[in-house]
Amino acid sequence: MQRKLPLILVLALIPQCSWAHLVSTRFGEFYAGMLHPVLALNHLLPWLALALLAGLQPVESARRNLLLFPLAVATGTVLGCLFPESSLISQVNLLAFFSLGLLVTLALRLHQSLFTAVALVFGVIEGYGNGTLDVFGTGFLLYVAGVTVAAYIVMTITSAAANWISGHQQWGSIAVRALGSWIMAAGILYSGFLILPALQS
Amino acid sequence: MRWFLPLLLFMQLWTQTAFAHNTPIALLTLSERQVGVFDADWTYSSSTIVNPPAPTFPAHCTFDYPRLNCGETGLVGTLTMEQLGERYSAAVVQIHWQDGRTDAYTLTGANPTITLTPTGKLPLDQVAAAYIPLGFEHILLGVDHLLFVLGLMWLVSSTAMLVKTITAFTIAHSLTLAAVTLGWIGVPEQPVNAAIALSIAIVAVEVLKHQRGERCLSADIPWAIAFGFGLLHGFGFAGALTKIGLPQENVPSALLFFNVGVELGQLAFVLVMLALVWSHKVLQAQLPAWSRPATIYGMGAIGSFWFLSRLHLILIGA
Amino acid sequence: MKYLALKQHTTKWTLTLTLLTMAGTASAHTETGVAGGLISGFLHPLFGLDHLIAMVAVGLWGAQLERPAIWLLPITFPAVMAVGGLLGVAGVALPGIEIGIALSALALGTMVATNARPPLWIAAVLVGFFAVFHGHAHGAELPTAANPLAYGVGFITCTGLLHLSGILLGTLTRWPAGRQAIRGLGGLIAALGAYFSAAAFGLIA
The missing domain is CATH 2.60.40 (Immunoglobulin-like)
Known part of the structure; x- marks a missing residue:
């Protein structure tokens, strides 16, 4: 059983890919791209965790992240739209969900290059998870632009808010860490919900 | 000749955007x-x-x-x-x-x-449930309206002035939207669309002047320019609303809720923009100096291009 | 015999795979019902008065104990609660859930009422112990929720906000009169906890 565990974990994560469908084409591809990660909690919560983490880092890291994370997400989304078969990579999402929450809870100050690396890898994976097969031509560009803009908006506003509140209020950094622990708890429960049934069989 | 292809593609893209305002x-x-x-x-x-x-x-x-x-x-x-x-x-x-x-x-x-x-007669909540999302959707899909609002935000220098300007824009487009929908006045759609595109270009020019430190009337009283062009944008909203269709027995309420949806969408856009500006300040993430005029020039170019392409549509009688 | 073992092995894998695929079908609906899941999760801790008062007591006690407990308790609680939730999700039967929750209100209320100041680690272990019961009670219903993730987020958020309201009430401890009021509130929570405990043990109807 011990040796099988990693494999089971990986397998348990596969079904997630099927979610990456368009929310609605009613608003056009741009907004479909923008709403896709924001309406799905399994994307939004890890994004928020990364943004909170960025807010707890020195401001240089957070600032650099504003540019790099959306770029990474854009790259990932393009990959996700082009090569949806090798979907295994996108499932590291679940691990990121939990571990980003943990990092926020611990309020770890990472070395700038380490934080950037985490953000880039996570961005590509997340973008990949948001890829879709339902867009073509101009729609494809608009969709990728939408996901990227969503990444930029969520990252910018949340990390700035976290940075400001932890710098200006005594209780600020504690509030951010508490939010981090909530996200971590959600990550634990969600991972359990997806993985436990498979382990028990 | 090789440089021509990307340009053509680019133009193709923008022309599409100019027409793409029709949803099935x-x-x-x-x-x-x-x-x-x-x-x-x-x-x-x-x-x-x-x-x-x-x-x-x-x-x-x-x-x-x-x-x-x-x-x-x-x-x-x-x-x-x-x-x-x-x-x-x-x-x-x-x-x-x-x-x-x-x-x-x-x-x-x-x-x-x-x-x-x-x-x-429809129950009021059903009219609200139908027309608020339609208004919201219309403004968020109307890049021309959003660009104009963005231009206005650039012109104002204080929060009080921003509130005044956005209110003026709102009042103005509500007036014309109501006037057209209730059948008091009628305007042809195509010239209105062309003029809306032109309004973006004009605001871009004003913003550029303002940024250069030149004294311009529009920065002193941005609410006036917002009101004037707001009348124009209201005609545009009316065109969209007429296409969507109005329940004959519920015209006033449908009109009201459509407008509420438009205002909500506009407010959401303005708030997100303000939040982004604030965030950049907090994170001390200043964009390079050239990016600002570049954006304004881009905005003016898009406005002008839409104006020309919409004018072309009128001239060829499409 | 060896062949048979192999075969069993394969069957197990096939079963796992089938179940996984089924999990996939179930998850495919997960993007729907976000609002419903959030709301039902959010309301879950509010419907049980025993839950509610115990959570407020955590915040109150944290405020009484001051730093670092004031933030250590609300931050560790969700994590430990999630572990309890995992047991609930897995369907592991935990004996005496209702009793545990009722006792937690009694115990935490008593701590607040007596202004007890044990070493931090004892406080953390005590709160953590009860967090498992609370998490289990919420987690058990997670797999059946319209949107499990949204349900989880809902009840975690609600629990956190209950802690927060306890902490905010706890700021009254800055004033002597407020300190007494908080202890009184703790006494009330303990009394209610005693009532729920008695009910859970079947002592009263």
């Missing part, structure tokens, strides 16, 4: 032949989808396309349109009654059900 709408016309018996007729256009959405009529009606028989009770009760939102932006149900009255109802994915009453 399906129209179901029901004409009453005898009391309670209707002829149904679908009109729909969509490049990718062939089938219209499927309507579900009140239980006492039997529907065998193209004949709808509701018996003596008549067409009262709930009408639902499934699959809306996925394929069609909205569906308009037009009912021509035997007595010559015509009613039009708009159903959307968020609000796929209407309740038909003998008088044709």
Whole structure:
């Protein structure tokens, strides 16, 4: 059983890919791209965790992240739209969900290059998870632009808010860490919900 | 010649954007032949989808396309349109009654059900549920309106002035939207669209002047320019609303809720923009100096291009 | 025999795979019902008065104990609660859930009422112990929720906000009169906890 565990974990994560469908084409591809990660909690919560983490880092890291994370997400989304078969990579999402929450809870100050690396890898994976097969031509560009803009908006506003509140209020950094622990708890429960049934069989 | 291709592609893209303001709408016309018996007729256009959405009529009606028989009770009760939102932006149900009255109802994915009453009057909450999302959707899909609002935000220097300017814009476009929808005035759509595009270019020029430190009237009293061009943008909203269709018995309330939706969308846009500006300040993430004029020039270029392409449409009589 | 073992092995894998695919079908609906899941999760801790008062007591006690407990308790609680939730998700039967929750209200209320100041680690272990019961009670219903993730987020958020309201009430401890009021509130929570405990043990109807 011990040796099988990693494999089971990986397998348990596969079904997630099927979610990456368009929310609605009613608003056009741009907004479909923008709403896709924001309406799905399994994307939004890890994004928020990364943004909170960025807010707890020195401001240089957070600032650099504003540019790099959306770029990474854009790259990932393009990959996700082009090569949806090798979907295994996108499932590291679940691990990121939990571990980003943990990092926020611990309020770890990472070395700038380490934080950037985490953000880039996570961005590509997340973008990949948001890829879709339902867009073509101009729609494809608009969709990728939408996901990227969503990444930029969520990252910018949340990390700035976290940075400001932890710098200006005594209780600020504690509030951010508490939010981090909530996200971590959600990550634990969600991972359990997806993985436990498979382990028990 | 090689440089020409990207340019052509670019122009192609923007021209598409200029026209792309039409979302597919399906129209179901029901004409009453005898009391309670209707002829149904679908009109729909969509490049990718062939089938219209499927309507579900009140239980006492039997529907065998193209004949709808509701018996003596008549067409009262709930009408639902499934699959809306996925394929069609909205569906308009037009009912021509035997007595010559015509009613039009708009159903959307968020609000796929209407309740038909003998008088044709819709409950207020149903009108709200249908028209607030439509207004919201319209402004968020209308890049030209958003660009103009962005230009206005650039012109103002204080929060009080921003509130004044946005309010002026709101009042102005509400006025013309109401005036056109209630049939007090009529304006041709194409020149309005061209003028809206021109307004973006003009605001871009004003912003540029303001940024250079030149004294310009529009920065001193931005609410005036907002009001003036707001009248124009209201005509644009009216055009969209007329296309969507208004329930004859509920014109004032539908108009009100559509406008509420537009304001909500506009407010959301302004708030997100302000939040982004604040965030950049907090994180000390200043963009390079050239980026600001570049953006304004870009905005002016897009406005001018839309203006020219829309003017071209008028000239060739399309 | 060896062949048979192999075969069993394969069957097990096939079963796992099938179940996984089924999990996939179930998850495919997960993007729907976000609002419903959030709301039902959010309301879950509010419907049980025993839950509610115990959570407020955590915040109150944290405020009484001051730093670092004031933030350590609300931050560790969700994590430990999630572990309890995992047991609930897995369907592991935990004996005496209702009793544990009722006792937690009694114990935490008593701590607040007596202004007890044990070493931090004892406080953390005590709160953590009860957090498992609370998490289990919420987690058990997670797999059946319209949207499990949204349900989880809902009840975590609600629990956190209850802690927060306890902490905010706890700021009254800055004033002597407020300190007494908080202890009184703790006494009330303990009394209610005693009532729920008695009910859970079947002592009263």
